[in-house]
Every structure is written in structure tokens, then in C-alpha cells.
Amino acid sequence: xxxxxxxxxxxxxxxxxxxxxxxxxxxxxxxxxxxxxxxxxxxxxxxxxxxxxxxxxxxxxxxxxxxxxxxxxxxxxxxxxxxxxxxxxxxxxxxxxxxxxxxxxxxxxxxxxxxxxxxxxxxxxxxxxxxxxxxxxxxxxxxxxxxxxxxxxxxxxxxxxxxxxxxxxxxxxxxxxxxxxxxxxxxxxxxxxxxxxxxxxxxxxxxxxxxxxxxxxxxxxxxxxxxxxxxxxxxxxxxxxxxxxxxxxxxxxxxxxxxxxxxxxxxxxxxxxxxxxxxxxxxxxxxxxxxxxxxxxxxxxxxxxxxxxxxxxxxxxxxxxxxxxxxxxxxxxxxxxxxxxxxxxxxxxxxxxxxxxxxxxxxxxxxxxxxxxxxxxxxxxxxxxxxxxxxxxxxxxxxxxxxxxxxxxxxxxxxxxxxxxxxxxxxxxxxxxxxxxxxxxxx
Numbered sequence: 037x038x039x040x041x042x043x044x045x046x047x048x049x050x051x052x053x054x055x056x057x058x059x060x061x062x063x064x065x066x067x068x069x070x071x072x073x074x075x076x077x078x079x080x081x082x083x084x085x086x087x088x089x090x091x092x093x094x095x096x097x098x099x100x101x102x103x104x105x106x107x108x109x110x111x112x113x114x115x116x117x118x119x120x121x122x123x124x125x126x127x128x129x130x131x132x133x134x135x136x137x138x139x140x141x142x143x144x145x146x147x148x149x150x151x152x153x154x155x156x157x158x159x160x161x162x163x164x165x166x167x168x169x170x171x172x173x174x175x176x177x178x179x180x181x182x183x184x185x186x187x188x189x190x191x192x193x194x195x196x197x198x199x200x201x202x203x204x205x206x207x208x209x210x211x212x213x214x215x216x217x218x219x220x221x222x223x224x225x226x227x228x229x230x231x232x233x234x235x236x237x238x239x240x241x242x243x244x245x246x247x248x249x250x251x252x253x254x255x256x257x258x259x260x261x262x263x264x265x266x267x268x269x270x271x272x273x274x275x276x277x278x279x280x281x282x283x284x285x286x287x288x289x290x291x292x293x294x295x296x297x298x299x300x301x302x303x304x305x306x307x308x309x310x311x312x313x314x315x316x317x318x319x320x321x322x323x324x325x326x327x328x329x330x331x332x333x334x335x336x337x338x339x340x341x342x343x344x345x346x347x348x349x350x351x352x353x354x355x356x357x358x359x360x361x362x363x364x365x366x367x368x369x370x371x372x373x374x375x376x377x378x379x380x381x382x383x384x385x386x387x388x389x390x391x392x393x394x395x396x397x398x399x400x401x402x403x404x405x406x407x408x409x410x411x412x413x414x415x416x417x418x419x420x421x422x423x424x425x426x427x428x429x430x431x432x433x434x435x436x437x438x439x440x441x442x443x444x445x446x447x448x449x450x451x452x453x454x455x456x457x458x459x460x461x462x463x464x465x466x467x468x469x470x471x472x473x474x475x476x477x478x479x
Contacts, residue, residue: 170257198224229350267351419467427456
């Protein structure tokens, strides 16, 4: 506890009775002190701060009143008082400071954080609804998931398949008692006997592909043709499949064109930058192939279930005339038609993928050949170095400062030089001939 805080306001008599003289700023004279009873020296020298609590309570109460008067006069800001309220709070009856507790009348402000907004977004879906005549009855409307389940007779787990927030979902066509759920590429739709609902993410704007899909649905549902004799759910489902197949074909044309141009360039020359582009296109082609395969599997899975095919006649079921389990020829023919188109796209993409793999193999062979050429050059240089080192060894022997009988010989230099060059040529020729024999055996 800060003794300097009490020294300014505690009476001198209180100081001399309870506080040792060593704690005061100035020595306390003994004359003004009143006589007191003799007590043991150990108790006299003890310092008990709890004896000061009543006086401290009076001091704090007086200061609180002074501070309140200053606030009333406008000399002190109210925020200053709130921030240091625990310093001027009176002590409780037990002699211990009362802890500042929460104000029961305080109500925290409503949070507007990102987590709360994301939670609200997760509970809602944005959708566009078209009736059986192709008219847009609801455009980009936001609905609660619970209301959608109650309105269309769905379960909460069914909405997960058509929720655009989940982007890594497998394509699927689910048949329910009152609706058909479609999740193919960018299309997430709910088809009923008299309307179709297109779902989109609540936080994303309407995409170009979905806008085109709405126009295609309007044109197809309003068209007067022999196909109009089909039930509404089949016309809506066929419009969705047409949009899916068209999107796949357009993506295929762009990707295949880029890959083929790159393969044609690599057939003429191998460039490092083009090889990097080939790697990127190969990855994109693999992802696209997997996407098309998933769509083919989704359509094929529906075709294998006779009960689901018969349950897709929603109009007759609504009129009280459900189809038998083996009576589904119309919808089966329609799905098989678009399944064949998707399989054609799969075959074309697989052919292009095989060409890419073949080109990669050829490029690897070319690179291996160039690498082998560099290795052969390195081996030749190594053989030449070995030959030169032999001549260097001989010259080093005669270059030592040792006395021999050849210093004064007139032909010694020429003889030693001839021996050195002969050794160099002999070793070099032998090494190259051995390398040629090895290459002949390999080839």
C-alpha cells in the first residue's frame, strides 16, 4: 500500500500511535504524543494496517464527495469518474473493499460481427422461381431454409445438395416425393410439377451462366412445339440438361483448342516455358475430365434406379395417377440422350489427354537424349584430361630439383617430350575406343 497517499491526510496522532517513525517523511517528535500503557516491545514495533481502515473509509468518502461536487460543477468529466470508480468506492461493513460488480441495468449492444452475419447467411437461401408458363414469379428472393423445407416437403439434408455455399459437392439428381433436386455444374435447381426454383449463394451476385439459364428456361417453357406435350417437370429437366451439356461443350472447345495449339508448337521445338504451360493445361484437362465423369455417373445412377425414374412423373403423381416402377420410357429416353452426349465429351477429352501424355513421353525422350549427349561430352573431356595428366606427370618428374645424368644431354628434352606426347595420345585413343565399344553394345 502507498504510504505517501496516507501521509498527506492522516493525523499526526494516528501516525505516532500506529505507524513507525521510520515510515514517515519527517521524524515525529515524542513530546506531542500522549502517554499510553506500557506494552511489549514486539507489539509496539508491529505495524498493523487494518487499524487504519476506518480512517481510510472516511478519507475515501470525503474524496468521493469532493469529486462528485467537481462533476456537478463541470470541472471533471463523467468518464473519468467511471474509469476510476473503484478507487473512490466506500468500504463494506466487513472492512474489505467492495469489488466493482457488473451493472444490472447495463445491456450490451447487439453484435454485428462477421460470425453473426455468416450465421444468418447460413440459415437463408436466395432463389429465383419460374412458373409453368415460364414467367419469373420470384427473382433473387431470400428465404429461410426452414420455410423452404416446409413449403416443398423436403428435409434439411436435402437442401445441402442445392446450397451454393458448398462448392465441393458431387453432382447428383435426387428424386423426392414432390420434387426433383438437381445439382449439376453451376445449376442447383428444385423442379416440381408446376414450377422450378433456381438456387444461388446469398452473398454472391447472379452469375452470367445462371442468367442465361433463366432465359433458356423461359424460352423453352413458353415454346409451342411437340415437346410441349411433355409434362412440365420433363421440360424443365431437359432445359437444365441442355444448359449443362452446352456449358461442358463450350469449356471443352476452349480447353482442347489451347492444348492442341500447344502440342503443335512442342512438336517443332521444345521450350521450357511451353513445357510449364503444358503442365498447367494437363492439370486443367484432368480436372475437367473428372468433372465430366462425375456428371456422367450422376445421370447413369438415376438410369439404374427404376423407382426413381417412375417417381419423376410428378404431374401424374399429383393428379393421383402414379406410374408403375417399370413404366418410365419417356424420361429414360431423355436421360439416355444426354448421357450419350456427355459420354462423347468424355471420349474426346480422354483422347486429348492421351495425346498430352504421348507428347510428354516424347518430350522426355528428347530431353533424355540431350542429357545423354552432355554426358558423352563430359566423358570425352574426362578421357582427354586423363591423357594430359600422364604427360603432366612425366614433366613433373623431370621438373624436380634433383640431379640426374640428363641435364647436359643434348637430346634429352626431345626424347622426354616425345614420350609424354605418345603417352597422351595413346591413353586418349584407348579411352575413346573403349567408350565407342560400350555405346555400340548399348545401341
